Amino acid sequence: MSYIAGITDKALKLIASMPRVALNNLKGLPGSKKTFQRRRGREKGSKHGRGDKGQGARMTLPRLGFEGGQFPFYLRFPKERYYEGHHMKRQYPPLSLLQLQRMIDLGRVNPDEPIDLTTLCNTKLFKCNPEHHHYGVNLTDEGIDIFQAKVNIEVQWTTENVIAAIEKNGGVITSRFYDIQSVMALVDPEKFFQRGIPIPKCKLPPEDAIQYYTDPHFRGYLADPEKVAEARLELAQKYGYEVPDFSKDPLYEMLKQRKDPRQIFFGLAPGWVVNLKDRVILKPKAQEWKEYYHS
Amino acid sequence: MAASMISVICRCGRNILRSQIKRNKFWDERALHESAVLRATDEITHKEEEYVDIEVSTEEFKYVEKLFPSKTVPEPPKHELYPTPSGWVPPAAHISTPYAVNRTKNHNLPVYLEVRVGGTRKLTLIRKIDGDIWALEADIRNFLEPITGKKCLTQVHEVSRFIRVRGNYVTEVGKFLVDKGF
Numbered sequence: 512m513s514y515i516a517g518i519t520d521k522a523l524k525l526i527a528s529m530p531r532v533a534l535n536n537l538k539g540l541p542g543s544k545k546t547f548q549r550r551r552g553r554e555k556g557s558k559h560g561r562g563d564k565g566q567g568a569r570m571t572l573p574r575l576g577f578e579g580g581q582f583p584f585y586l587r588f589p590k591e592r593y594y595e596g597h598h599m600k601r602q603y604p605p606l607s608l609l610q611l612q613r614m615i616d617l618g619r620v621n622p623d624e625p626i627d628l629t630t631l632c633n634t635k636l637f638k639c640n641p642e643h644h645h646y647g648v649n650l651t652d653e654g655i656d657i658f659q660a661k662v663n664i665e666v667q668w669t670t671e672n673v674i675a676a677i678e679k680n681g682g683v684i685t686s687r688f689y690d691i692q693s694v695m696a697l698v699d700p701e702k703f704f705q706r707g708i709p710i711p712k713c714k715l716p717p718e719d720a721i722q723y724y725t726d727p728h729f730r731g732y733l734a735d736p737e738k739v740a741e742a743r744l745e746l747a748q749k750y751g752y753e754v755p756d757f758s759k760d761p762l763y764e765m766l767k768q769r770k771d772p773r774q775i776f777f778g779l780a781p782g783w784v785v786n787l788k789d790r791v792i793l794k795p796k797a798q799e800w801k802e803y804y805h806s
Numbered sequence: 807m808a809a810s811m812i813s814v815i816c817r818c819g820r821n822i823l824r825s826q827i828k829r830n831k832f833w834d835e836r837a838l839h840e841s842a843v844l845r846a847t848d849e850i851t852h853k854e855e856e857y858v859d860i861e862v863s864t865e866e867f868k869y870v871e872k873l874f875p876s877k878t879v880p881e882p883p884k885h886e887l888y889p890t891p892s893g894w895v896p897p898a899a900h901i902s903t904p905y906a907v908n909r910t911k912n913h914n915l916p917v918y919l920e921v922r923v924g925g926t927r928k929l930t931l932i933r934k935i936d937g938d939i940w941a942l943e944a945d946i947r948n949f950l951e952p953i954t955g956k957k958c959l960t961q962v963h964e965v966s967r968f969i970r971v972r973g974n975y976v977t978e979v980g981k982f983l984v985d986k987g988f
Binding site for chain 2: 616657701779794
């Protein structure tokens with residue numbers, strides 16, 4: 512045993528005396544880096560490996576997609592109308608009910624507080640990148656049969672059966688639109704507050720999304736609350752469950768929390784500036800500013 | 807010819823004039839001083855206009871703190887019944903096998919599906935293995951062969967501590983590992 516210990520000591524001493532592996536002394540394996548050299552000499556260098564004469568030798572090859580004067584493929588066939596502006600369309604990355612239930616089971620999401628896009632992004636299990644035109648979360652119906660949590664959740668896109676699954680457990684769901692500036696603030700609030708700019712006023716949805724966000728069947732945030740209550744009853748009858756009474760619920764205060772249509776963070780109004788260093792909030796007092804940020 | 811000569815002369819003349827104007831401006835110290843003073847007073851008045859009347863508040867900062875993510879992955883809360891609604895089971899306290907499969911940082915099993923060659927080749931990858939890797943490989947083979955009715959083809963990597971199984975058996979292998987207490 513002592514013999515082995517002696518060897519390890521020697522090995523450790525040797526390693527200690529050796530130079531440390533660092534960026535300045537790292538080197539690729541021999542033969543791993545291949546550089547092209549123009550061939551030279553009488554045997555291989557007469558044409559420098561570029562063949563005999565013509566466009567290849569003179570680097571005058573025609574441009575990509577050119578078919579030698581023929582009407583090229585990429586121009587021959589007309590565009591499809593439904594692809595128009597596809598690179599600008601709003602995207603909603605999906606999150607399934609199964610994933611949401613797993614987040615709640617593992618303590619990544621607290622169901623005793625309202626869930627919004629920030630809560631989901633803060634788990635680091637759901638990703639939303641506004642640079643890729645991601646406008647928020649699409650709650651999908653995978654795991655609809657096992658979903659048991661009672662939540663107050665705010666989503667950007669969803670379907671009827673998902674709404675039924677959440678309301679069956681006594682939860683609340685709202686479809687809410689955020690413009691891209693607001694999504695940028697929501698996905699990483701810490702980074703946004705470090706910029707030192709006022710919390711933005713959320714814009715209203717664009718023309719093609721107004722119908723969805725004013726629809727009580729999708730629990731749109733711009734829909735009439737009375738019509739939403741009617742739609743809740745209607746859906747319960749369709750899927751065969753009873754709508755629980757909110758006012759007797761112990762979590763009533765949490766379940767009734769909603770954001771203002773112009774508000775993007777709970778408890779913080781648009782126009783306020785957050786100072787992270789001094790841990791204070793600066794609120795503008797001028798009438799003009801108040802009028803601008805008022806919903 | 808004559809026309810072109812005239813244009814050249816004109817151009818030269820204009821350049822000379824321009825440079826003289828520049829030089830004059832640069833060397834006229836009085837003008838320079840005056841402009842600097844003007845600029846300074848301008849800045850002061852401008853700054854005073856920029857400030858807006860504000861109210862400083864610390865009351866709502868608790869809402870800001872709620873928006874920050876936790877720096878570490880939290881420990882899963884204790885449930886009354888396992889498996890939980892989403893099918894999660896905690897690892898057993900004691901195991902009796904000569905090998906172990908550790909959970910990931912998100913408390914899930916390190917079993918993954920690899921899809922290659924345009925979706926035609928599917929492989930099941932089991933990572934984070936400790937102890938006797940060959941015993942685990944034998945156990946997985948003996949578990950899968952009766953279920954699938956096929957010969958189980960595996961790859962064992964002793965250095966990187968992983969096992970690959972040919973075919974998509976993620977759910978089967980996951981169930982096997984959960985039953986073993988990992």
